[in-house]
Amino acid sequence: MKDTLNNQPDTMKKPDPEKGISRRKFFKYMGTGIATYFVWTDYLASEALFPGENAQAVPDQLSSWIHVSETGAITVYTGKVEVGQNIRTSLTQVVAEELFVPVSAITLVMGDTQLTPYDRGTYGSLTTPQMAPILRKAAASLREILLQEARKEWNLGEVELTLEKGTVQHPGNGKKLGYGSLAKAKHLLQPMDENVKTIHPDKWKVSGTSVGKINGEDFITGKHRYVSDRVLPDMVYGKVLRAPVYGAKLLRADTTRAAELPGVQVVKEGDFIGVTAANSRTAAMALAMIEAEWEKSPQVPGNQLFEHLEESAGNTDPVPAAVTDAFSNATTKVAHDFKVSYIAHVPLEPRAGLARWTGDQLEVWTGTQRPFGVQEELEHAFSIPKEKIRVYMPDTGSGYGGKHTGEAGIEAAKLAKATGRPVKVNWTREEEFKWAYFRPAGLIRVKAALTGNRISSWEFHNFNSGGAGISSPYSGQNNYQEYHRSDSPLRQGSYRALASTANIFAIESIVNDLAGMARTDPMQFRLDNLEDERLKAVIKAAGKSFGWNRKKVSANHGFGMACAAVKGGFVATFAEVAVDPDSRELKVLGAVTAFECGAILNPRHLESQITGCVLQGLGGALFEAVEFNEGNVSNAFLSSYRVPRFKDVPEMKVVLVNRKDLPSSGAGEAPITCIAPAIRNAIDDAVGVKLYDLPMLPSGVVPRS
Amino acid sequence: MKISVNNKEYTVEVDGNPSLLEVLREQLDLTGTKYGCGEAACGACKVLVNGTPTPACITPVTSVQGKQVLTIEGLETEGKLHPVQQVFLEEDVFQCSYCAPGMIMTAVALVENQKAMGEQEIIDGMNGNICRCCTYPAIVKALHKLTQTETKG
Ligand code: FES
Ligand code: FES
Numbered sequence: 001m002k003d004t005l006n007n008q009p010d011t012m013k014k015p016d017p018e019k020g021i022s023r024r025k026f027f028k029y030m031g032t033g034i035a036t037y038f039v040w041t042d043y044l045a046s047e048a049l050f051p052g053e054n055a056q057a058v059p060d061q062l063s064s065w066i067h068v069s070e071t072g073a074i075t076v077y078t079g080k081v082e083v084g085q086n087i088r089t090s091l092t093q094v095v096a097e098e099l100f101v102p103v104s105a106i107t108l109v110m111g112d113t114q115l116t117p118y119d120r121g122t123y124g125s126l127t128t129p130q131m132a133p134i135l136r137k138a139a140a141s142l143r144e145i146l147l148q149e150a151r152k153e154w155n156l157g158e159v160e161l162t163l164e165k166g167t168v169q170h171p172g173n174g175k176k177l178g179y180g181s182l183a184k185a186k187h188l189l190q191p192m193d194e195n196v197k198t199i200h201p202d203k204w205k206v207s208g209t210s211v212g213k214i215n216g217e218d219f220i221t222g223k224h225r226y227v228s229d230r231v232l233p234d235m236v237y238g239k240v241l242r243a244p245v246y247g248a249k250l251l252r253a254d255t256t257r258a259a260e261l262p263g264v265q266v267v268k269e270g271d272f273i274g275v276t277a278a279n280s281r282t283a284a285m286a287l288a289m290i291e292a293e294w295e296k297s298p299q300v301p302g303n304q305l306f307e308h309l310e311e312s313a314g315n316t317d318p319v320p321a322a323v324t325d326a327f328s329n330a331t332t333k334v335a336h337d338f339k340v341s342y343i344a345h346v347p348l349e350p351r352a353g354l355a356r357w358t359g360d361q362l363e364v365w366t367g368t369q370r371p372f373g374v375q376e377e378l379e380h381a382f383s384i385p386k387e388k389i390r391v392y393m394p395d396t397g398s399g400y401g402g403k404h405t406g407e408a409g410i411e412a413a414k415l416a417k418a419t420g421r422p423v424k425v426n427w428t429r430e431e432e433f434k435w436a437y438f439r440p441a442g443l444i445r446v447k448a449a450l451t452g453n454r455i456s457s458w459e460f461h462n463f464n465s466g467g468a469g470i471s472s473p474y475s476g477q478n479n480y481q482e483y484h485r486s487d488s489p490l491r492q493g494s495y496r497a498l499a500s501t502a503n504i505f506a507i508e509s510i511v512n513d514l515a516g517m518a519r520t521d522p523m524q525f526r527l528d529n530l531e532d533e534r535l536k537a538v539i540k541a542a543g544k545s546f547g548w549n550r551k552k553v554s555a556n557h558g559f560g561m562a563c564a565a566v567k568g569g570f571v572a573t574f575a576e577v578a579v580d581p582d583s584r585e586l587k588v589l590g591a592v593t594a595f596e597c598g599a600i601l602n603p604r605h606l607e608s609q610i611t612g613c614v615l616q617g618l619g620g621a622l623f624e625a626v627e628f629n630e631g632n633v634s635n636a637f638l639s640s641y642r643v644p645r646f647k648d649v650p651e652m653k654v655v656l657v658n659r660k661d662l663p664s665s666g667a668g669e670a671p672i673t674c675i676a677p678a679i680r681n682a683i684d685d686a687v688g689v690k691l692y693d694l695p696m697l698p699s700g701v702v703p704r705s
Numbered sequence: 706m707k708i709s710v711n712n713k714e715y716t717v718e719v720d721g722n723p724s725l726l727e728v729l730r731e732q733l734d735l736t737g738t739k740y741g742c743g744e745a746a747c748g749a750c751k752v753l754v755n756g757t758p759t760p761a762c763i764t765p766v767t768s769v770q771g772k773q774v775l776t777i778e779g780l781e782t783e784g785k786l787h788p789v790q791q792v793f794l795e796e797d798v799f800q801c802s803y804c805a806p807g808m809i810m811t812a813v814a815l816v817e818n819q820k821a822m823g824e825q826e827i828i829d830g831m832n833g834n835i836c837r838c839c840t841y842p843a844i845v846k847a848l849h850k851l852t853q854t855e856t857k858g
Contacts, residue, residue: 220799222738281724349801426740429741616838638744639742649839
């Protein structure tokens with residue numbers, strides 16, 4: 001079998017396994033050249049996104065760096081990973097810009113715990129606001145060093161020099177010096193200059209343009225190897241025995257028949273039972289031949305989910321009297337519960353892990369948003385020091401917040417250890433549905449009151465789904481919001497924009513209903529009650545493009561809108577729906593989304609993220625839901641769990657608001673939040689039916705009020 | 706048993722009746738064809754069997770005996786991308802691209818069978834393929850562009 005692991009450039013020797021990469025040892029690993037680096041000293045503020053995550057960087061370890069070698073090769077090292085959000089492209093653009101080289105001249109090394117600096121993970125829309133400015137400054141610093149070296153070489157004083165395509169040009173005689181020759185025999189490593197001058201967004205030539213996906217051709221020719229595609233010499237395929245339902249305990253298992261299959265090895269370690277075989281079919285067959293007995297434990301019935309979330313929540317803080325009084329005293333008020341189902345990420349590539357032991361050294365390839373987190377998981381699973389574990393994360397078949405963990409990699413490593421051979425574990429779709437984790441379900445309770453056109457009381461409780469996006473952007477007095485932790489019957493975790501998808505659905509529904517009670521146009525009501533100018537600007541931009549004031553073509557059509565400020569992104573979505581007067585079938589006809597996230601790095605990829613978010617959000621809005629009862633997920637297949645398809649796509653329009661004067665922030669999350677409330681409000685506008693649950697219409701039919 | 710994939714003859718192991726998908730990926734190391742669901746519901750595994758888009762995951766390998774199987778790896782001719790690949794590259798449609806091989810194979814059959822197509826025909830023809838990153842509008846736009854130019858040319 002062929003070794004298919006040639007994913008990283010061979011630019012450096014193996015780092016000292018004891019230390020990672022310290023300044024002192026830098027060139028030992030990198031070879032000669034010139035480099036700039038950055039060290040995380042103080043962690044930039046960001047909320048903890050996953051339970052148990054370890055936010056500790058190793059002090060003094062370089063946190064990202066850019067290196068120019070003697071051959072002029074430019075290599076950038078970052079701990080971020082590519083899961084389809086195309087940051088490999090946007091980060092490369094940033095570096096290319098400052099160094100005056102084409103993007104093709106740069107190699108970005110990502111997703112390898114031994115080569116790249118520690119990083120907590122790629123999530124929370126943090127890459128663009130945090131990593132992009134760092135790399136920009138690091139690249140600009142490197143440029144300044146190269147210029148300085150050229151001046152020395154030519155014995156010039158502080159004259160201006162120009163750069164072009166990886167060369168520095170002499171101002172007088174037109175001579176050129178390539179970056180490679182400037183780096184020759186040098187060992188120059190300097191920290192990034194915090195105050196270095198970077199190129200002004202108005203002058204960007206590479207950033208801000210639609211550079212195509214890096215290595216795009218590898219993906220459309222099938223050459224790119226995702227983890228599930230990778231093969232190691234002598235490798236076998238592994239499968240793991242799963243409980244029939246959540247919470248079941250293994251009593252006994254007879255593996256005799258399985259072990260008799262040719263080439264099959266059974267691995268038993270406590271409750272862990274796995275098999276390996278020469279191909280995945282034999283492994284699956286062996287697994288099916290294991291006779292296991294399980295003891296079930298009591299689980300929450302599916303139809304009692306929301307009661308359970310409320311009852312299992314801990315003590316709640318008392319709501320301030322001012323808030324409840326204002327509500328009691330008001331004459332115009334609304335109170336409602338919202339129920340939000342669990343939904344699944346359904347990354348098209350299910351979890352996959354490949355593991356190889358060489359002595360006590362472990363290598364694991366797995367598609368994860370947190371390679372360093374997986375390294376820690378492996379450290380705990382095998383009680384070996386992190387330095388002996390190398391985790392690779394080749395560009396992966398997407399995550400959407402659903403791949404923060406390393407299950408398949410750990411399973412592969414267990415099987416590999418026991419069998420003494422490399423093992424690959426590719427999860428099936430059913431396993432991905434049942435044994436990964438879900439976007440949390442939630443119960444949201446809102447009470448709000450109006451005085452005139454103003455919100456005078458706002459009380460908001462979220463049980464279980466989370467605190468993200470819980471703060472209302474609307475001005476008003478007597479605000480109270482609380483997130484209550486509950487016991488979740490199913491395994492849950494991160495999702496695109498986290499709980500914002502739930503919280504913003506509730507906020508934007510209630511605000512729309514308040515506008516109706518105030519007999520004010522919902523867009524005007526929002527503009528009157530919002531303060532944030534960036535948010536108001538996207539509302540106006542989307543409203544204009546949508547034609548908010550146009551006449552409806554027929555009475556059963558409805559217009560609706562919603563807006564949100566999430567993780568540095570400002571979004572407004574306007575939707576048009578039609579409800580069939582006889583069948584009551586809903587059709588989403590069009591959606592216009594305006595989005596602003598500061599200076600745009602790559603318009604085409606930005607538009608793709610926005611469109612992708614809106615359409616993924618459409619699934620959660622209308623029909624996606626995990627069905628379960630007493631620990632059993634009953635729709636763990638793509639034939640029974642519906643995701644958006646070509647035919648579900650409405651007329652889509654994206655309005656990009658480019659604020660070159662503002663720092664760039666991420667776009668992979670915020671735009672998912674507004675489509676559900678926009679559709680909900682449009683349905684209300686069309687037929688006067690207010691919906692409160694997500695998904696809103698699994699059957700596709702709007703109930704008669 | 707012998708099968709023909711991308712105009713090449715291969716001898717493959719058929720004990721236990723493996724799917725075409727498993728044989729392509731595990732025996733022939735043609736991993737461009739992806740697994741996404743195993744039940745003909747996502748299109749990630751689509752290949753062309755005698756020109757017809759076929760989910761390899763539910764196709765027993767024995768059923769393609771004597772037929773021509775074309776996978777993403779066999780699409781380029783003389784080192785040149787197929788026009789469908791070309792237009793997807795130009796229009797830069799994908800995000801994670803895991804759906805791309807299945808999308809491309811389905812689209813190849815679609816445009817080869819029917820040159821001039823409106824957007825609705827493209828949507829109908831592609832609906833069996835899931836892109837979880839939801840790049841659908843870009844895919845439709847690119848294919849529409851391709852079929853427009855092909856008709857003109
Ligand atoms: S894997 Fe064959 S259609 Fe999904
Ligand atoms: S681009 Fe990710 S599934 Fe299509």
